[in-house]
Amino acid sequence: xxxPSPKSILVPEIPRGETIAAPHYAxxxxxxxxxxLTGLCGGNSVERKIYIPLNKTAPCVRLLNATHQIxxxxxxxxxxxxxxxxxxxxxxxxxxxxGPNPPYMVLLEGALFTRKVMEKLKGSTSRxxxxxxxxxxxxxxxxxxxxxxxxxxxxxxxxNSYGPExxxxxxxxxxxxxxxxxxxxxxxxxxxxxxxxxxxxxxxxYRDHNLSQNGSAPVFPLCAMQLFSHMHAVLSTVTxxxxxxxxxxxxxxxxxxxxxxxxxxxxxMLKPINTxxxxxxxxxxxxxxxxLDSRSFFWNVAPGxxxxxxxxxxxxxxxxxxxxxxxxxxxPRNVMFVFFQGETFDYIGSSRMVYDMERGKFPVQLExxxxxxELRQVAxxxxxxxxxxxxxVSQKNKSVQSQVEHLLTALEESGAGVPTVILRRxxxxxxxxxxxxxxxxxxxxxxxVVLTDHATVFHNRYYxxxxxxxxxxxxxxxxxxxxxxxxxxxxxxxxxxADVATVxxxxxxxxxxxTNFRDTIQADPHTVTRLxxxxxxxxxxxxxxxxxxQDLRSYLGDQGPLQHYIAVSxxxxxxxxxxxxxANLTGKVVDLTxxxxxxxxxxxSENKDLYEYMWVQGPLNSxxxxxxxxxxxxxxxxxxxxxxAFELGQWGSTEYSTWTESRWKDIRxxxxxxxxxxxxxxxxxxxxxxxxxxxxxxxxxxxxxxVLFIAPREPGSVSF
Amino acid sequence: xxxAVFFGCAFIAFGPALALYIFTIATDPLRIIFLIVGAFFWLxxxxxxxxxxxxxxxxxxxxxxxxxxxxxIFGVLVSVLIQEMFRFAYYRLLKKANxxxxxxxxxEPAPSMRLLAYVSGLGFGIMSGVFSxxxxxxxxxxxxxxxxxxDSPYFFLxxxxxxxxxxxxxxxxxxxxxxxxxxxxxxPLLAVILTHLLVSALTFxxxxxEISLVSAYMIMVxxxxxxxxxxxxxxxxxKRYLLCQDKNFLLYSQRSR
Numbered sequence: 012x013x014x015p016s017p018k019s020i021l022v023p024e025i026p027r028g029e030t031i032a033a034p035h036y037a038x039x040x041x042x043x044x045x046x047x048l049t050g051l052c053g054g055n056s057v058e059r060k061i062y063i064p065l066n067k068t069a070p071c072v073r074l075l076n077a078t079h080q081i082x083x084x085x086x087x088x089x090x091x092x093x094x095x096x097x098x099x100x101x102x103x104x105x106x107x108x109x110g111p112n113p114p115y116m117v118l119l120e121g122a123l124f125t126r127k128v129m130e131k132l133k134g135s136t137s138r139x140x141x142x143x144x145x146x147x148x149x150x151x152x153x154x155x156x157x158x159x160x161x162x163x164x165x166x167x168x169x170x171n172s173y174g175p176e177x178x179x180x181x182x183x184x185x186x187x188x189x190x191x192x193x194x195x196x197x198x199x200x201x202x203x204x205x206x207x208x209x210x211x212x213x214x215x216x217y218r219d220h221n222l223s224q225n226g227s228a229p230v231f232p233l234c235a236m237q238l239f240s241h242m243h244a245v246l247s248t249v250t251x252x253x254x255x256x257x258x259x260x261x262x263x264x265x266x267x268x269x270x271x272x273x274x275x276x277x278x279x280m281l282k283p284i285n286t287x288x289x290x291x292x293x294x295x296x297x298x299x300x301x302x303l304d305s306r307s308f309f310w311n312v313a314p315g316x317x318x319x320x321x322x323x324x325x326x327x328x329x330x331x332x333x334x335x336x337x338x339x340x341x342x343p344r345n346v347m348f349v350f351f352q353g354e355t356f357d358y359i360g361s362s363r364m365v366y367d368m369e370r371g372k373f374p375v376q377l378e379x380x381x382x383x384x385e386l387r388q389v390a391x392x393x394x395x396x397x398x399x400x401x402x403x404v405s406q407k408n409k410s411v412q413s414q415v416e417h418l419l420t421a422l423e424e425s426g427a428g429v430p431t432v433i434l435r436r437x438x439x440x441x442x443x444x445x446x447x448x449x450x451x452x453x454x455x456x457x458x459x460v461v462l463t464d465h466a467t468v469f470h471n472r473y474y475x476x477x478x479x480x481x482x483x484x485x486x487x488x489x490x491x492x493x494x495x496x497x498x499x500x501x502x503x504x505x506x507x508x509a510d511v512a513t514v515x516x517x518x519x520x521x522x523x524x525x526t527n528f529r530d531t532i533q534a535d536p537h538t539v540t541r542l543x544x545x546x547x548x549x550x551x552x553x554x555x556x557x558x559x560x561q562d563l564r565s566y567l568g569d570q571g572p573l574q575h576y577i578a579v580s581x582x583x584x585x586x587x588x589x590x591x592x593x594a595n596l597t598g599k600v601v602d603l604t605x606x607x608x609x610x611x612x613x614x615x616s617e618n619k620d621l622y623e624y625m626w627v628q629g630p631l632n633s634x635x636x637x638x639x640x641x642x643x644x645x646x647x648x649x650x651x652x653x654x655x656a657f658e659l660g661q662w663g664s665t666e667y668s669t670w671t672e673s674r675w676k677d678i679r680x681x682x683x684x685x686x687x688x689x690x691x692x693x694x695x696x697x698x699x700x701x702x703x704x705x706x707x708x709x710x711x712x713x714x715x716x717x718v719l720f721i722a723p724r725e726p727g728s729v730s731f
Numbered sequence: 732x733x734x735a736v737f738f739g740c741a742f743i744a745f746g747p748a749l750a751l752y753i754f755t756i757a758t759d760p761l762r763i764i765f766l767i768v769g770a771f772f773w774l775x776x777x778x779x780x781x782x783x784x785x786x787x788x789x790x791x792x793x794x795x796x797x798x799x800x801x802x803x804i805f806g807v808l809v810s811v812l813i814q815e816m817f818r819f820a821y822y823r824l825l826k827k828a829n830x831x832x833x834x835x836x837x838x839e840p841a842p843s844m845r846l847l848a849y850v851s852g853l854g855f856g857i858m859s860g861v862f863s864x865x866x867x868x869x870x871x872x873x874x875x876x877x878x879x880x881x882d883s884p885y886f887f888l889x890x891x892x893x894x895x896x897x898x899x900x901x902x903x904x905x906x907x908x909x910x911x912x913x914x915x916x917x918x919p920l921l922a923v924i925l926t927h928l929l930v931s932a933l934t935f936x937x938x939x940x941e942i943s944l945v946s947a948y949m950i951m952v953x954x955x956x957x958x959x960x961x962x963x964x965x966x967x968x969x970k971r972y973l974l975c976q977d978k979n980f981l982l983y984s985q986r987s988r
Contacts, residue, residue, distance in 0.1 A: 057867050060882055061875040091874045216879060232876055232884050683875025686884060691735040694888060698742030701895075705750035713754045718972045720963035722843065 020595075021593040041656045065213075065236075065680040067206035068143075071241040073196070073673040075251055075269060076357075077663045081193065082673075085141065085200035085244040091237040092116030094217050094682070096181025097123060107135050108343055111228040114140035116211055116236040118204075123153070125192040133197065141200040141238045143680070145210045146477065154472030157193035157308040160184045161445075162475075166357040166668060168449035169442055174404040177442035185444055186475075187468045193308045193475065197383035200238040202680055203309045203477065213633070213682055216437055220684065231687035238680050244269035244673035249662045251671060252491070267636040269671040270579035274352040276360045276648035277303070277590045278331070279597060281346035281523070283621040283646050286374050295344040295381035296456065297522045299515070300361070300447050301326045302354035303585055304577045307477045313576040314480040316547050317471040320575065321390035321484055321508060323589060324542040328512035328534040331596035333519055343524030344381055350589055351447050352652045355475065355578045358414035360652040361447035365454045366667075371652065377451075382418050382522055383459030385448045389511050390484040390504060391470040395433045397426075397511060400461040402443045425517035428489050428530050431510045437466065462515070471626055481572075488548070497546050500554050505540035512539065542592065547572050554629025555588060555631040558595040563587055564628070576622070579672050582649060590647050594625055598645025608642035623648050631649075737872045740887050744894035748857050751787045751902075755849075759891075761832075761842060762850050769821060769854025769905075776817035777862065780810035798947050804935070811927050814855070820903065821851055822912050844913055845906070845962060852905015854945040856898035882938065889940045900930060903951070903958035910961045919961075926950060 073082040092114045095106050098124065106115045115138060117172045119128070124144050132139050161180035170652040176182065204210045216234040223229040243266075245250035251269035258265040260556065284290060301322040314320075323428075330348050333339070353359025362616075367373040399419055406412040408609050419436060426434040429471040443449055448459040453599025464470055481487070486504045490498045513536035550567040553604045559567070566584040567573075575585045603614065608626040611617040617624070629639040656667040663669070712719060756762045784806045791798055825847050832841045840851075866888050877886035906921045911919030931949055933943040 055870070055872040057877075059881060060877045060886070061870060061873065063879055216756045230877055235874070237874060412957040435933060488930070681875075682879065683873075683883070685874060686736075686876040690735060691739070694739035694743075695735040696739070697888075698739030698746065698891075702742040702746035702749070705747040706753070707746075709750040715972055719968050721965070721968055722844075722963060724846075 014554055030569040044498040050376075053402050062681045062683045063212065064523070065202075065204070065209050065682065067595060068205070068210055068680050069200040069203040069312045070206060070238075070240045070678045071308055072205075072240065072310040072675065072678075073244060074272075075244055075246070075248045075250060075671050075673065077567060077665065077669040078247050079196070079475045079619065080244070080246060081196055082242070083197040083238045083240065084673075085238055087241045087376055089237045089241075090114075090116075090140045090200055090293045091234050091235055091685070093235050093685070094118055094213060094221060094423075094571070096214055096217050097314060099123075099546055100128065107131060107138060108670065110138075112233065112240055113138040116143065116147065116238070117237075118138045120218070121145055122151045124192075126192060129195070132199075133195075136198050139199055141202070141236070143202050143204055143238070144212070145204045148207070148389070148482075150473060150478035150482065154188045155476050155478055156189045156472070157191070157731060158186055158189045158306075158475035159191045159194055160186050160189040162186055162189075163354075163357050163445045163667070166362070167402075167445060168402065168452050171235045177404070182296075182442055185469055188472055188473065191596065193306070194334050196712055201308075202240070203312065204722055205312075207567060216682060225518075231690070232684040233687045236680065236682045236714040238677065240678045242673040242675050246410055247663075248669045248671045249671070250655075252662045265427075267674060271581060271653060271671050272353060272356055272359060272577050272668075272670045272672055273651070273653040273657075274304075274360075274581040274583055275280045275586050276352050276364060276387075276652045277350040277586060277593060277649060279348050279593055279645065281333065281348075282342070283724065284345065284374055285620045286648070287620045289371055289374050289376055290379045292376075292378050292503075294379055296375050296379045297346045297382050297384070297385070297519055298345045298349060298375075299326060299346065299384045299519060300349045300351060300691065301385065302353045302360075302447065303350045303575060303589060305479065305575045306577075307479075311574050311576050311578065312477050313574050314477065314547065314572060315390055315475075315575045316484045317390050317477050319478055320503050320543070320546045322386040324546065325389055325508045325512045325515065325541055325588070326350070326386055326415055327542055328509055328539045329515040329519065330593060331538055332512060332516040332532045336520060336525065336532055336599040338525060338528060342520075342657070344522070346519050346523050347375060350593075352583075352586060352686050353654075353668070356577065356670040357654075358447060358450045358653045359577070359668045359670070361450040362667050363655055364678075365450050366655040366658075367650075369454060371598050372507070376458075377455045378452070380455075380457050382414065383448055383451060384418075384422075384515070384518065384522075385442060385446050385459065385461045386515065387446050387461055387463045388471055388509075389462060389464050390508060390561070392432075392464040392511075393470065393508065395431055396435050396464075396466075397432050397514070398435050398437060398463050398466045400441070400443050400446075400463060402448070402452055402459070403440050404442075405456045408456060411456050411458055415460070418458050418460055421521045422462075422514070422518045423446060425521055425529065426514045427516065429510050429514050431507070432514045433467070434514070443465070452500040462511075472696070486543055486547055489505055494552060496547055497548065498541055498554060499537065500544075501536050502543070505543055506536045508543070509536040509539045538596065545573075545588070550584070550588070553630070554591075556628060557638075558591050558627055560591070561628050561638075563591075586649065590649055591625065592626065593647040594623070594643050594645035595627070597647065598625075598643045599641050601644045602613040603642040605640070605642075617644070619729065620635055622646060659714050733874060734872065736876075736887055737868060739831065740864075740871055740891035741868055743888070743891040744860060744868075744898070745857075748853065748860065748898050752857075756853070758818065761836075763845075765825075765842070765847060765850045766854040766857070769851035772817050772851075773814065773855045773858040774862075776814045777810070778983045780813045781808070783809050783813075786804035807931050807935075808928070811924070811931055814910075815924050815927065818851070818908055819912070822909055825851070827852060834922060841935060844909060848906045848909030849962070851909070852902040853898075855905060859901055859957030860894045860898040863897070864890060875965070883940065885940065886938075889937075889944060892944055893947065894946075896951050897930070899956060900926075900947075900951050905953040906958040906962050907954070922928075 054155045071082055071083040073084050093112045095115045097103055098120050101197055106117055119142060121144060152706055164179055171178055175266050220234040221229050255267040284730045303323055305313040305319040307313050326348060351360030351361045399422060401415050406415055423434050441489045443461055443698055444463060446461045448461055473483050484504050486502050488500055516532045516534060520532055542556050545552055549570060551569060555567055566587055573584050605626050607614050608624050609618050610625050626640060627643055629641050632639055654668040656664040656669045756766055787802055791802060873889050876884055876892060878884040907919050908923045930947055931944050935942040
């Protein structure tokens with residue numbers, strides 16, 4: 012969206028797509044005072060004179076759980092308000108009390124998007140039509156986290172019946188900067204303005220029309236904004252799922268109002284197993300887990316650099332390093348790499364996996380789990396320290412304690428060979444941070460450890476916010492490089508994460524029973540940096556393009572990073588890319604044709620139960636015109652991650668996640684000028700006046716038409 | 732700009748036409764038919780001029796720049812000529828139909844050519860007004876008004892008044908045109924075409940609404956006076972009408988001489 016220039020150029024505008032009505036005569040609406048508006052889709056010429064659509068925005072939508080609704084919504088025909096730019100807190104006075112033309116649409120600076128300001132706005136909803144937040148550049152120095160201080164409270168391990176001293180984060184408030192804004196319910200729409208140019212257009216319109224001279228009321232026409240984000244679901248998951256199920260049972264054209272948040276977990280095994288059955292109880296598996304998703308206040312904006320991306324990139328690099336070990340096939344125990352989706356919303360992925368394991372629906376069962384290592388937020392290590400968290404309550408059991416001790420020792424021995432990572436143990440009486448391990452411990456006492464960069468509270472000052480970007484974990488690239496050069500540039504963060512991956516890989520090797528080649532396992536910083544670049548800076552790069560299937564090309568977007576929100580349509584971009592990256596890093600290229608790769612049951616040497624076969628695009632050939640596709644055989648698979656509450660129909664469950672997302676029809680934003688009420692009423696009065704006058708005059712003329720208009724006389728009828 | 736502006740502008744633009752329709756056309760079914768056929772003829776003329784426009788645009792490859800302005804002027808010229816051509820065509824059709832009308836309804840007298848001129852002019856005007864203004868009207872229902880890019884905020888009001896002028900002008904042109912054709916006098920036809928071109932050219936002056944709108948209203952008043960005289964009015968009949976005397980007064984005043 013370009014800024015309208017103050018001096019307009021008189022250029023005739025031909026209404027696009029209106030060939031029939033266009034030139035009957037040069038009517039006013041054909042001749043436009045145009046500036047650099049080019050190629051706008053939709054909308055006739057008059058509409059384009061009135062409205063400027065805001066295209067690069069992100070809405071805040073309504074999410075529901077078993078008992079509450081959170082988020083924002085607008086009325087069905089959008090909410091309109093006079094724009095007021097709030098750059099410091101004193102400007103709020105105009106909106107809340109002084110301004111003469113309520114309701115106002117507040118344009119808030121990113122740094123002011125705090126709980127204090129939002130409480131004030133929430134308190135006077137009759138004067139606020141909506142809120143538009145501009146992205147703060149640079150990120151707020153004091154930190155910003157709209158998440159709660161105790162993430163996933165009530166769905167983890169600690170409750171009033173198990174470890175009550177740790178329940179509800181009594182011991183440690185993990186996300187100490189959290190103000191809980193994302194879990195509040197707002198009755199007005201809130202949008203994020205992602206593009207600085209659009210924000211400048213709005214501010215220019217405000218400066219041109221809305222500023223008052225010397226404290227008097229500003230003169231109409233005023234600049235206004237309209238936000239559309241009407242949500243269909245209300246109250247809670249119980250209500251909206253009940254309404255949706257009634258619709259689908261009785262209606263021919265069912266109107267579903269909400270969808271459960273769901274997606275797929277990605278998992279793979281070091282040694283291939285038969286997925287059509289389950290493992291023997293004697294087969295032991297070391298599980299290494301991490302999470303794939305993140306969130307923020309706004310819909311589908313979830314850069315999640317520290318909260319998700321750094322950890323799963325580390326795990327991918329560790330997987331690549333471990334698979335390269337020579338004696339992988341003879342290790343006594345197997346290793347399962349799993350990437351859980353939906354952990355942000357009360358552990359959707361991990362609770363589903365535990366549920367499936369308990370019922371034998373998953374090849375690996377709970378009794379097969381030997382030990383559990385989880386990676387959580389590892390990118391902001393201070394003084395090279397990596398902390399190992401364990402659960403104090405389950406270690407009251409002596410056998411569990413000795414297993415955990417064995418686990419920690421293995422980690423420390425593996426870490427000894429990597430001087431840039433210092434593994435530290437914790438005080439025994441500290442609870443586990445929010446992690447998928449908590450869901451596994453709810454089901455069975457297994458020995459597990461969670462690796463993080465923080466000892467007590469999070470080091471991440473932008474947890475689950477729009478500012479948790481590459482900048483937050485110090486991933487920066489020198490300017491003036493092409494995207495391909497940036498892709499291969501190894502940042503310091505990449506080296507640090509590669510060291511963590513090396514430690515993890517070696518520890519897994521040792522836990523799996525390997526002895527000989529532990530110190531040869533080394534994670535490749537080049538892989539780590541390419542993954543970080545793809546997930547945090549620009550997904551549409553040559554490496555990601557080459558490892559994906561052809562029909563998934565569009566999932567990489569155009570420019571910009573991937574967003575790691577779980578969403579309701581599955582699988583999401585992140586899930587697919589992680590699965591294919593895992594396949595590329597840990598799988599093998601096999602010499603099959605495309606048809607054989609897509610249906611390997613015909614090939615005698617290949618087994619569909621043991622492996623997953625993917626036909627990927629491959630790199631561009633030397634001319635740059637065609638791709639060289641090939642078949643990859645790996646054990647990287649997807650498994651459904653829907654909360655068990657929806658499988659069981661227990662929409663009000665307090666045991667499993669019940670998060671759903673509302674449906675909507677129309678989400679958009681636009682700015683325009685509004686005229687004063689007086690002018691509108693004058694127009695209506697003039698219209699009525701014209702109508703009444705014409706009726707009166709026409710009646711009078713018609714009644715005496717024979718007097719006024721003498722008919723031409725026939726010859727011979729002259730009367731004199 | 733909300734419902735108030737929508738209704739206000741709709742009444743301004745279509746108020747006179749509605750009043751004329753209610754009191755003069757709606758009473759007689761034959762007049763309704765002639766009105767609608769007139770409107771249809773105008774629509775056909777617009778279709779033809781759109782075709783010409785489309786071809787012209789395709790030839791110039793949809794380029795932007797000064798050629799657009801010349802193309803617009805050319806389009807307007809062609810459109811006005813085609814509209815007047817179709818007015819003439821409608822006249823010929825009515826002439827031929829007159830014979831047939833006499834046989835359909837032998838009891839009632841057939842409508843005079845003067846009446847048909849008025850009805851056809853009104854039909855042209857109503858359709859032209861609807862076509863040019865309905866799109867703008869529908870946008871006036873929304874919450875915004877014109878002006879964010881620097882255009883005049885009185886866009887809707889001025890469009891409404893312009894549409895009203897055009898509708899009335901079409902009616903007057905119809906009367907004058909048909910009368911010229913009846914009397915085989917070509918100067919009125921030429922005058923009609925020239926004033927039509929003039930009024931269309933005036934709209935190129937927008938957004939200097941004062942000049943274009945005031946000039947259009949002046950032209951409308953002048954054309955209206957001419958049409959009044961052509962339709963059978965005279966200063967004497969006007970005086971009689973205003974003094975509330977009826978038509979027999981002429982005979983009475985003559986008899987008493």
